[in-house]
Amino acid sequence: MSETRMEPDAKRSSTAIPTTSRPTTAGDVVDTQPGDAVQLDSGHGKTVISDSVVSKIVGAAAREIEGVHDLVPMGAGATIAGFAGRLARTDQRSTGVSVEVGQREAAVDLNMTVDYGVSIPQVAEAVRQNIVERVRGMTGLIVKEVNINAADLYFSQESEAPRVQ
Numbered sequence: 001m002s003e004t005r006m007e008p009d010a011k012r013s014s015t016a017i018p019t020t021s022r023p024t025t026a027g028d029v030v031d032t033q034p035g036d037a038v039q040l041d042s043g044h045g046k047t048v049i050s051d052s053v054v055s056k057i058v059g060a061a062a063r064e065i066e067g068v069h070d071l072v073p074m075g076a077g078a079t080i081a082g083f084a085g086r087l088a089r090t091d092q093r094s095t096g097v098s099v100e101v102g103q104r105e106a107a108v109d110l111n112m113t114v115d116y117g118v119s120i121p122q123v124a125e126a127v128r129q130n131i132v133e134r135v136r137g138m139t140g141l142i143v144k145e146v147n148i149n150a151a152d153l154y155f156s157q158e159s160e161a162p163r164v165q
Contacts, residue, residue, distance in 0.1 A: 038103065038139055049139050055097045058108050061134035062097075065126045067118035069154035071096030074111045106141045113152040124148045 038049045062068055073095055098109040108131060114120055128146040135143050 038101075038141060040140075051099055051101050054099050054101055054106060054135060054139060054141065057134055057138055058099060058110065058131050059095065059097045061131045062110055062112060062127050065123060065130055067115050067123035068127060069113040069115050071110065071112050072151050074098060074109070074149075101141065104140075104142060105144050106135060107144055108135075108146045109149070110146060111149045111151050113154050114150050116153045116155045120150050124150070 038047075040047045059071055062071060096111040100107045110127070110131075112127075114123055127148060131146050132143045135141050
């Protein structure tokens with residue numbers, strides 16, 4: 001079998017792609033198991049980053065952007081599960097986030113509520129950029145796409161017109 005190597009370019013640092021014909025060396029990405037995002041072999045041990053960790057990074061990165069009110073569950077069943085999770089006070093950081101993770105790349109689907117009055121395309125682009133940067137910086141994964149669904153608008157009390165009594 002022949003070995004395949006990836007040369008690093010100026011924008012990103014890549015490591016060799018392991019093949020079955022040679023042992024892994026420090027810094028190699030090795031085969032992952034289902035549910036694992038990235039498994040790195042540093043030469044001193046392996047580091048495994050699960051899909052749920054990537055989901056939480058994505059959720060936190062999206063919420064950092066001004067104009068994103070909250071992330072909301074996807075689908076009717078997820079809405080009920082999200083409500084139950086809030087009542088039980090479980091971790092909601094990955095609510096509204098769906099990720100598909102490979103050995104080197106990830107794709108993200110995001111469902112969010114946006115503040116009324118903001119430019120939705122500008123907020124969506126800022127969310128995309130922040131997610132790409134955060135996921136790359138924390139996991140080394142390249143985010144190939146971030147699909148955003150602006151599912152609802154949030155109206156603050158100040159923006160609502162006073163009611164006549």
